[in-house]
Amino acid sequence: MTDRHTMEAWVRRFNAAPDHSPRPRLVCFPHASGAASYYLKLSRLLAPEVEVLALQYPGRQDRRHEPLIDDLHVLADRACEAIAPFIDRPTAFFGHSMGAVVAYETALRLDRADAPEHLFVSGRRAPSVPGQDDTHRLSDDDLIAVVTALDGTDSRVLDDPELRPLILPTMRGDYRAIETYAPRPSRPLSCSLTVLVGDSDPLTTVDAASAWEAHTTGSSEVQIFPGGHFYLNDHWDDLAALAKTSLSAHA
Numbered sequence: 001m002t003d004r005h006t007m008e009a010w011v012r013r014f015n016a017a018p019d020h021s022p023r024p025r026l027v028c029f030p031h032a033s034g035a036a037s038y039y040l041k042l043s044r045l046l047a048p049e050v051e052v053l054a055l056q057y058p059g060r061q062d063r064r065h066e067p068l069i070d071d072l073h074v075l076a077d078r079a080c081e082a083i084a085p086f087i088d089r090p091t092a093f094f095g096h097s098m099g100a101v102v103a104y105e106t107a108l109r110l111d112r113a114d115a116p117e118h119l120f121v122s123g124r125r126a127p128s129v130p131g132q133d134d135t136h137r138l139s140d141d142d143l144i145a146v147v148t149a150l151d152g153t154d155s156r157v158l159d160d161p162e163l164r165p166l167i168l169p170t171m172r173g174d175y176r177a178i179e180t181y182a183p184r185p186s187r188p189l190s191c192s193l194t195v196l197v198g199d200s201d202p203l204t205t206v207d208a209a210s211a212w213e214a215h216t217t218g219s220s221e222v223q224i225f226p227g228g229h230f231y232l233n234d235h236w237d238d239l240a241a242l243a244k245t246s247l248s249a250h251a
Helices: 004-010 036-046 072-086 098-113 140-149 155-159 164-179 206-215 236-250
Strands: 011-013 025-029 051-055 091-096 118-122 192-198 220-225
Touching (some): 011 072, 025 072, 036 236, 051 072, 091 098, 091 236, 098 118, 098 164, 192 206, 192 236
Parallel strands (some): 025 051, 025 091, 091 118, 118 192
Antiparallel strands (some): 011 051
16 A cells, blocks of 8 residues: 555645546656656646646655666556555546656556556657667766757756756666666557657657557557657647547546
């Protein structure tokens, strides 16, 4: 059983619904070096129809003094424990980049409980598509350069000599987690699935992202947006509309 302290550490409820509310939920999983606050804008767009829960992984922001988890399977185990008490109404998962894989692995662990009803995977190739990633082995300067080029983190933060030592361990640990991840043999999910990808994403081709469709026996679709790896920064309204449509279908 998950204790209250664990839930409060892991789960951020930006527009919390009253207990026993019929409102559906969207659980959001951050990208590498990302935090729960990344989904604050999406939460505001979905309120009050959908309650947004965002995970806060250890090692960042208010959890910066906690040990990092650089094993993605362990991260999914902990995420599953934290959100299991919230699977009491129609629920969808949304994960971007590394978060897409954490969301998928968490969904695998919950699938027998018929949750989530829908999975959104964004900006990440499918687990069945091999790749060679070694960003976590780069020097500090090269790692910062790679992350800066993706436009997912404010360059002023990455250039700050006082903040860099605080950010780099988290960044490197998250990249280690996703780049050393190896999927375990498993049955496909049973939920419906939406694949989201930018048409000029330097990390994920449309074909590699579309391969997610083989990971569920439920219905699936691919949505292609103009933009790079963080295309969603310019398309929060569209993503909110997709989430509302999906969850209303399951309500």
